[in-house]
Amino acid sequence: MKAIRIHAFGGPEQMQLDEVPRPVPAADEILVKVYATSVNPADYIIRQGGNEILRPYLKLPLGLGLDAAGIVEETGSEVRDFKKGDRVYGVPNFPGDGSYAEYLTAKASQFVLMPRNISFIEAGSLPSCALTAWNGIVDLGKVQTGQRVLIHGAAGGVGSLAVQFAKAMGAYVIGTASPHNFDFLKEHGADEAIDYNKQSFDDLHGKIDVVFNASPVRDHAARLKSADVLKEGGIFVCTQLDSPFAEELTTALASKNARAAHVGVGLAYASNLSGTTQLIEAGKVKAVVSKIYPLQQAADAHRESETKHVRGKIVLKIRDEN
Ligand SMILES: NC(=O)c1ccc[n+]([C@@H]2O[C@H](COP(=O)([O-])OP(=O)(O)OC[C@H]3O[C@@H](n4cnc5c(N)ncnc54)[C@H](OP(=O)(O)O)[C@@H]3O)[C@@H](O)[C@H]2O)c1
Structure with a gap:
């Protein structure tokens, strides 16, 4: 499978589209077939080598990306909350191996069911923000x-x-x-x-x-x-x-x-997305996606995000919805 990774800290030119093995879920994990992710300031901060909080956790080579929306492909033996085919969104493994990837494994607790009325592109823009x-x-x-x-x-x-x-x-x-x-x-x-x-x-x-x-x-x-x-x-x-x-x-x-x-308390728990899910399903909140890049152009997406003048979100599309 393909994933955007860095082998050295630095500018967007360090981002490579690598061929890596598809991960296998542990007992408490799910394997997610990722459809969309998005660009956050933390992504380019991590790419540059992190800040005082993140630096100790960053090990090269490192997959980038916080957000993920996709379909559960496989569940670990202890996972009860999801089944194959569920549409989920969350913030997997932060600040470890990231979501700019065709597949990822993460603890099931880091995902929840997506709002039923939005696309993967919209869902991929949402979790961390x-x-x-x-x-x-x-x-x-x-x-x-x-x-x-x-x-x-x-x-x-x-x-x-x-x-x-x-x-x-x-x-x-x-x-x-x-x-x-x-x-x-x-x-x-x-x-x-x-x-x-x-x-x-x-x-x-x-x-x-x-x-x-x-x-x-x-x-x-x-x-x-x-x-x-x-x-x-x-x-x-x-x-x-x-x-x-x-x-x-x-x-x-x-x-x-x-x-x-x-901010910080509760950020790590996907269950804290339930309020967002309810407001989106009630039509009271909308995801704001200003631009979509294919995964291969993640470096260009970072350059744009680093202007600090993006409206809403830049999304990286990993595969077509249909
Ligand atoms: N994204 C996350 O998951 C997350 C999580 C925890 C903490 N944070 C932190 O939260 C902050 C915002 O993150 P973000 O993802 O929303 O960033 P962002 O999308 O890159 O922010 C872009 C926006 O910032 C505005 N802006 C630029 N300079 C400004 C200034 N001097 N004063 C006021 N607004 C200004 C721009 O408005 P105009 O274009 O209209 O000028 C633009 O709409 C960052 O410090 C980030 O590290 C983010």
Whole structure:
């Protein structure tokens, strides 16, 4: 079978389409025939050699890719939750051997049944971003009806789902993006859009219950402005995992009894996709796929993702649906 792997850390030119043996599932694993995967910032961060959290886990040669949507081809002897032919999606083996591959094995617990009303391309775009956005908006942010939520990076993979989740929870949603994405944000449920390059956040001082930072750019000034817009007792949830938060930020938050949190809790559990599955099946949330590349062109997909201006997701198609 074919898989995109790296044999050395570095740029997109390190990505090779290798011929590798089809894996065999262990007792608690499933073999998935993969139809689609997608590109996440973690993929190019891993390709470059990882960050302080990921580096110890990365062993070469390494298969890339977080997300997978496909069909269960075989089940291990202890697997009870799936049968051959089930359509599943999840985040297998992170941060180990990845999903840019024609087949993969992973623990059955890392997959759930796909929403019944979407394609593999749509399902392959969702798992890691949906887990992250759900963790930020629902688990940590605890967004409630009538609350005001500010989402940085609202047009991206995580942000475009966070906007829809916050709207589905009944919030008033404000998203930041470049102006060409304002209509897109409003079509997906944002009540207001702010150009992060030009507009200050002065009008929002003390008016926001939850700030969800889903920007791929670490920006200290934007974090301080986030503290400023929060209400007493509000929360700043951050997808960027640099830790600890700067003292200037924690002091600003403490002055109004607000706090900061990193996404993370529950991210590893595919069962946390159940809320996403329900909202998609109810027609309240849609996958946002802006571009599809064939697996062989994964390096070009990485180059595009590294511009940090992708709208929604880039999907890698591994095989045709029919
Ligand atoms: N994907 C995951 O599974 C996952 C999991 C955990 C954590 N994270 C982290 O979450 C963050 C977002 O990930 P992602 O997959 O959503 O990234 P992404 O899709 O690559 O983000 C692209 C978006 O970021 C926006 N953007 C670029 N510069 C910005 C800035 N200075 N301020 C605000 N927005 C800006 C762009 O908006 P415009 O084009 O409109 O300018 C674009 O829509 C990353 O730090 C990532 O490491 C991601």
